[in-house]
Amino acid sequence: MIIIKVMGGLGNQLQQYALYEKFRSLGKEAKLDISWFEDAAQQEVLAKRSLELLQFENLQFETASREECEALLGKGVLSGGGPSGLAGFLGKVKRKLNPASDKHFYETDMYHPEIFSFENKYLEGHWACEKYYHDILPLLREKIRFPKSQNPENARAAERMERENSVSVHIRRGDYLDPENAGMFGGICTDEYYETAMNQVREQLPDVHFYMFSDDPAYLKKHFRGTEYTIVDWNHGADSFYDCWLMSHCRANICANSTFSFWGARLNPRTDKLMIRPAKHKNSQVIDPERMHALWEDWVLVDEEGRVL
Numbered sequence: 001m002i003i004i005k006v007m008g009g010l011g012n013q014l015q016q017y018a019l020y021e022k023f024r025s026l027g028k029e030a031k032l033d034i035s036w037f038e039d040a041a042q043q044e045v046l047a048k049r050s051l052e053l054l055q056f057e058n059l060q061f062e063t064a065s066r067e068e069c070e071a072l073l074g075k076g077v078l079s080g081g082g083p084s085g086l087a088g089f090l091g092k093v094k095r096k097l098n099p100a101s102d103k104h105f106y107e108t109d110m111y112h113p114e115i116f117s118f119e120n121k122y123l124e125g126h127w128a129c130e131k132y133y134h135d136i137l138p139l140l141r142e143k144i145r146f147p148k149s150q151n152p153e154n155a156r157a158a159e160r161m162e163r164e165n166s167v168s169v170h171i172r173r174g175d176y177l178d179p180e181n182a183g184m185f186g187g188i189c190t191d192e193y194y195e196t197a198m199n200q201v202r203e204q205l206p207d208v209h210f211y212m213f214s215d216d217p218a219y220l221k222k223h224f225r226g227t228e229y230t231i232v233d234w235n236h237g238a239d240s241f242y243d244c245w246l247m248s249h250c251r252a253n254i255c256a257n258s259t260f261s262f263w264g265a266r267l268n269p270r271t272d273k274l275m276i277r278p279a280k281h282k283n284s285q286v287i288d289p290e291r292m293h294a295l296w297e298d299w300v301l302v303d304e305e306g307r308v309l
Contacts, residue, residue: 011259
């Protein structure tokens with residue numbers, strides 16, 4: 001059995017779910033471990049994060065029990081973290097003496113093709129790389145269905161987006177501006193990045209209209225004025241995930257280094273869509289254009305200096 005740990009925000013959860021569906025498409029038994037959202041040790045995080053997969057309409061997946069997780073990881077493993085107590089210590093010793101016995105696989109690279117040869121593993125990671133599930137994206141679009149929004153503004157916006165040469169632009173600020181995150185995620189989606197991305201769209205589509213999405217709408221209203229722009233600022237709290245749904249209705253998608261907007265583009269069913277993303281997701285990543293294009297098929301890559309790679 002393959003067990004995939006679910007954690008993080010909506011974009012990460014969708015990636016973990018997508019990997020689950022990829023294993024199932026290969027005929028392998030797979031389940032999701034959702035205990036990260038149930039563990040008391042995660043309560044500070046859970047003030048901001050919930051299992052948003054449950055918000056989708058009839059999204060089906062099998063969950064792993066604690067006993068099934070312990071069958072792979074051993075006793076004494078906390079759902080929200082690593083081994084604890086004597087059992088956890090003995091488990092560490094066992095894995096050090098016999099690495100082949102370690103059933104816990106951590107994501108450490110952009111893409112791990114070896115995971116598809118696994119039979120009995122517990123997988124922990126974010127799995128953002130498009131190549132993991134690029135071939136089953138049509139299936140994922142069928143399964144990942146948003147419930148009807150109670151806010152009529154969403155339906156009106158989606159209808160306009162379908163008629164226009166609409167472009168979603170996601171600018172993530174919020175927690176990316178915090179000192180503990182800025183070093184890792186800051187300085188990637190620069191003004192130069194957005195200027196180049198928006199000009200790329202203007203060169204390919206006439207009369208474009210930009211729909212601006214951000215966790216900082218005040219910033220958008222200050223910097224993006226005029227009839228060319230619509231600031232999407234009406235989805236809040238649990239309804240925030242409808243921003244992802246609206247992005248999927250656009251003709252083109254300009255993403256931040258954020259899995260949330262990646263999924264807005266991935267769920268876009270248009271065959272002629274234009275998808276643009278930053279050349280790297282984190283500052284620890286070394287840009288290898290050839291590899292990135294192989295792993296992110298059909299995407300336009302733009303770096304922080306505004307260069308198309």
